[in-house]
Amino acid sequence: MKPLFPILSVLTAIFLAYALYLALGKATPTDALQGDVYRIIYYHVPSAWTAFLLFSINFVASVQYLARAKKSREAAAKWIVIGVGVVGIIACFLPQVQKALTSFGMRPSAMATTVIMIPAFYFLVGWLFPGDRMDILAVTTAEVGVVFCTIVLVTGPIWARPVWGIWWAPGDIRLTSTLVLWLIYVSYLVLRRFSSSAQTQMLAAALAVFGALDVPLVYFSIWFFRTQHPQPVIGGGGSMDPRMLHVLLISWMAFLCFAFLVCWSRFRLEVLQREVEQAHAMESLVGAGAASKASLPLGRSSQ
Amino acid sequence: MNSLWALTLATLVKDIRLEWRSKDALNAMLFFSLQVVVIFVFSFDPLAEESRHIVGGLVWIAFLFAAVVALNQTWARELRNQVLDAYRVSPAPANALFLAKALGNFLFVVVLQALMVPLFVVFYNLRALGPAWQLIPITLLGTWALVVNGTFFAAMSLRTRSREIMLPLLLFPISIPAVIAMVAGTTAVLTGENSAHFYIVLLLTYDVVFTTACLALFETILNAE
Amino acid sequence: MNAIKFLFAAYIATWVIHAVYLGTLVRRFSRLRQQLKELGKGK
Numbered sequence: 324m325k326p327l328f329p330i331l332s333v334l335t336a337i338f339l340a341y342a343l344y345l346a347l348g349k350a351t352p353t354d355a356l357q358g359d360v361y362r363i364i365y366y367h368v369p370s371a372w373t374a375f376l377l378f379s380i381n382f383v384a385s386v387q388y389l390a391r392a393k394k395s396r397e398a399a400a401k402w403i404v405i406g407v408g409v410v411g412i413i414a415c416f417l418p419q420v421q422k423a424l425t426s427f428g429m430r431p432s433a434m435a436t437t438v439i440m441i442p443a444f445y446f447l448v449g450w451l452f453p454g455d456r457m458d459i460l461a462v463t464t465a466e467v468g469v470v471f472c473t474i475v476l477v478t479g480p481i482w483a484r485p486v487w488g489i490w491w492a493p494g495d496i497r498l499t500s501t502l503v504l505w506l507i508y509v510s511y512l513v514l515r516r517f518s519s520s521a522q523t524q525m526l527a528a529a530l531a532v533f534g535a536l537d538v539p540l541v542y543f544s545i546w547f548f549r550t551q552h553p554q555p556v557i558g559g560g561g562s563m564d565p566r567m568l569h570v571l572l573i574s575w576m577a578f579l580c581f582a583f584l585v586c587w588s589r590f591r592l593e594v595l596q597r598e599v600e601q602a603h604a605m606e607s608l609v610g611a612g613a614a615s616k617a618s619l620p621l622g623r624s625s626q
Numbered sequence: 627m628n629s630l631w632a633l634t635l636a637t638l639v640k641d642i643r644l645e646w647r648s649k650d651a652l653n654a655m656l657f658f659s660l661q662v663v664v665i666f667v668f669s670f671d672p673l674a675e676e677s678r679h680i681v682g683g684l685v686w687i688a689f690l691f692a693a694v695v696a697l698n699q700t701w702a703r704e705l706r707n708q709v710l711d712a713y714r715v716s717p718a719p720a721n722a723l724f725l726a727k728a729l730g731n732f733l734f735v736v737v738l739q740a741l742m743v744p745l746f747v748v749f750y751n752l753r754a755l756g757p758a759w760q761l762i763p764i765t766l767l768g769t770w771a772l773v774v775n776g777t778f779f780a781a782m783s784l785r786t787r788s789r790e791i792m793l794p795l796l797l798f799p800i801s802i803p804a805v806i807a808m809v810a811g812t813t814a815v816l817t818g819e820n821s822a823h824f825y826i827v828l829l830l831t832y833d834v835v836f837t838t839a840c841l842a843l844f845e846t847i848l849n850a851e
Numbered sequence: 852m853n854a855i856k857f858l859f860a861a862y863i864a865t866w867v868i869h870a871v872y873l874g875t876l877v878r879r880f881s882r883l884r885q886q887l888k889e890l891g892k893g894k
Contacts, residue, residue, distance in 0.1 A: 343862075360854040363861040370865070389846065470872045477868065478861040485854040506799035513795055517786045522850030526782050529843045530796065533775075536835055537800050540828070544803035547824050548810055581869075588876055595883050602890050 328587070335580040342577040345570045352564060360485050364567075367478040369575035370471045371501065373582045377468035378508065383448050384461040385531035388524065391457070404442045411438030455597070458524040461531065463589045465511055467582060472505045494549035496542065503541045507534040630722050637726030642733070644703070651699055652734075658695055659738050662688045663745045672750045681750050682813035685743075686805065690772065692738045693731075694794050697776035700727055701784055710784075710848070720845040728777040728840075735769050755818030764815070764822060767829035768808035771836065775800055778840045781847050804832050 345351065346365035354361040390400035414420050415435040424431050452460045479498045480490040493499065511534065515527050645651060666684050670677060704710045713723055746752060754761065776797050783792035811825030 358854055360858050362858055366862060366865050389843070392846065467872075470868060474865050474868050477864050481857050481861040481864065485857045503799055503802050506802075510796050510799055514782070514786065514792070517788060517792060519785060519787065525846055525850045529847060530782070532843070533800055533836070533839060536839055537803065540803040540832055540835070544806040544828055547828070548806055585869075585873070585876075588873075592876060592879055592883070595880070595887075599883050599886050599890070602887070606890060 328584070331580075332584060335577070335584055338577040338580055342570070342574040346574060351566050351570050357486055360482065363478055363482040365571060365574045367475060367482060368571060369578040370474040370478070371497075372575055373578050374468050374471035374475060374501075374504075376579075377464040377471065377582065377586070378504065380448065381461050381464040381468060381508075381531055382535040383445055384452070384457050384464065385528035385535075387445070387449055388457050388461060388528045389532065392525065401446075404445045408439055408442035411435070411441070456594075458528075459590060459593045459597075461524075461528065462515060462593060463586050465508055465515075465531070467586050467589060469505065469508050469512060470585075471578075471582065472501060472508065475501050476505060494545065496545045496549055499545050500538070500542050504534075504538060507537065630719055630725075633718055633722035634725040634729070637723060638729050641703075641726065641730045645730075645734075651696070652737075655692060655695055655734075655738055656741060659688065659692050659742045660745065662691055663742055663749065667749045677750060678752075678755075678817055679813060681746065681752060682811075682816055683809045685746055685812060686768070686809050688742060688746075689735070689739055689769070690805070692742070693735050693769070693772045693776060694797070696731055696734050696738070697773070697780050697797075698790050698793055700731060700777055700780045705784065714849060720848045721841050723848070724777065724781075724840065724844040728774050731773045731777055732770055735773060736766075739765060739769065752816065754815050756815040756822070758815065760815050760822050760826065761812065763826050764808060764811045764829065767826065767833055768804060768811075771804035771808075771829060771832050772797075772801060774833070774837050774840055778844065778847065781844070800836075804829060807832070 342365070346362055351362070353359055386400065390397045412435045415424070415431045415438065421431050424434055448457075448460070476498070479501070483492070483495075483498075484490050491498070507530075511527055511530050514530055515523055518526060666688065670680060670684060701710070704713075713720070776793065779796040779800075780793050782796065783789045786792045807825040807828045811822040811829070814820045814822040814825065
């Protein structure tokens with residue numbers, strides 16, 4: 324394990340440099356409308372996708388952590404997840420659903436593959452992170468997710484200013500939803516830091532579930548608000564030049580590798596922290612015993 | 627099921643009776659609400675043309691402050707007399723306690739709103755240009771949205787440092803869709819420019835989703851101390 | 852020309868944020884290793 328980390332770090336650094344070279348170089352054309360400023364997209368969008376992925380992992384980890392508290396709950400959660408997968412796959416091939424999917428431009432088989440990922444992901448995470456490690460995964464992904472989300476919220480307005488002339492549009496559904504997501508997870512981290520209770524982890528997991536339930540509602544509320552209030556036209560829709568998409572995906576892969584390494588470091592840090600805390604606790608227990616023993620003269624038994 | 631409601635009602639009646647006898651929280655909240663209204667009147671000119679568009683937001687900010695002040699003392703009485711520990715040990719369903727607290731807070735905030743609304747109407751010369759009856763479901767559903775999550779997060783914040791700041795910190799991000807719906811819905815009714823129908827449906831969905839979530843997870847939270 | 856400034860600002864901001872976070876991780880690591888060393892000495 325030990326030598327692996329520096330090797331991966333170097334490889335990731337090279338990968339990121341390559342992605343940067345592609346992003347700024349001749350490999351991608353200059354945008355007709357925006358000029359070269361559009362290249363912010365190669366950092367903005369991958370950061371967003373990475374943040375959302377990390378928050379999704381946090382959600383799965385939180386659900387599993389809550390489910391594991393009780394044996395019956397754990398079994399129920401497993402069956403629900405399997406049920407979601409089975410029902411989802413069957414539903415993808417029902418005629419009405421097929422029609423709806425194709426009208427959105429999606430193929431039913433692709434949707435079914437995505438749906439099967441949900442239980443697969445759930446069980447994979449459950450297998451890889453037993454016991455307390457599930458909670459460490461939760462705090463790791465939340466923290467690193469907030470870092471990437473901050474980058475999205477910083478690069479977003481920096482991009483908006485030259486393109487739209489304003490830093491922020493209240494009805495911009497993507498940025499505003501991301502802002503709310505950021506707020507929810509910052510409050511999650513604050514709860515973790517300020518809570519001294521032995522069951523902080525359980526409370527935080529419950530908060531993560533609330534946050535996940537909230538996200539679609541946030542999206543809909545802003546979406547409807549936007550339809551009633553005219554907003555600046557955002558050049559987000561429409562198809563992308565294939566070369567741009569190609570570089571965007573490469574950039575995302577590079578950032579995913581980077582995010583993986585950061586999460587790994589944070590994970591090891593948390594494991595180390597808990598070891599130190601345990602060692603402290605053990606010392607105060609053992610230390611007290613040793614002290615009382617040492618105070619007795621040799622040869623005398625303790626009465 | 628019967629015992630759940632009986633227990634909820636009993637706890638609720640106890641809380642109301644205790645509050646009625648002391649009236650300390652009620653008086654503090656009333657005066658606080660009046661102050662908030664007055665500050666808004668001085669900050670945002672009631673006679674300006676745009677005031678009709680922003681009053682929806684102002685009213686709900688005032689309600690939000692009042693609700694947070696009410697929510698912060700939800701569990702204070704229980705902590706003082708170790709009632710929570712007694713409740714944990716008893717076979718009573720935890721949800722009865724939660725519902726009683728949530729309903730108590732709801733009634734409390736609605737009373738405050740009933741007292742603040744005439745003040746707003748007077749100071750801002752309010753007149754609904756849209757269907758005024760829609761304000762009732764918006765208010766009731768919106769208040770429940772704030773109160774149900776607020777009671778839950780108040781329980782979560784019990785053993786945290788800086789408990790009073792923890793509650794709004796947790797509550798506000800989660801409540802954003804409800805607040806958008808409340809404010810936009812109220813504005814829609816007051817200005818008559820668009821329909822509040824979608825917002826009422828959104829509030830209803832929000833309430834159903836989060837009431838279910840709170841009831842499902844409250845026992846975990848209660849025992850997590 | 853002005854627009855390019857924003858491009859570089861965005862890229863630099865991204866790496867500054869990452870650097871700050873990684874810096875906090877390094878600091879926490881060293882603090883923990885220090886504590887472990889003290890604990891080891893104490894025993």
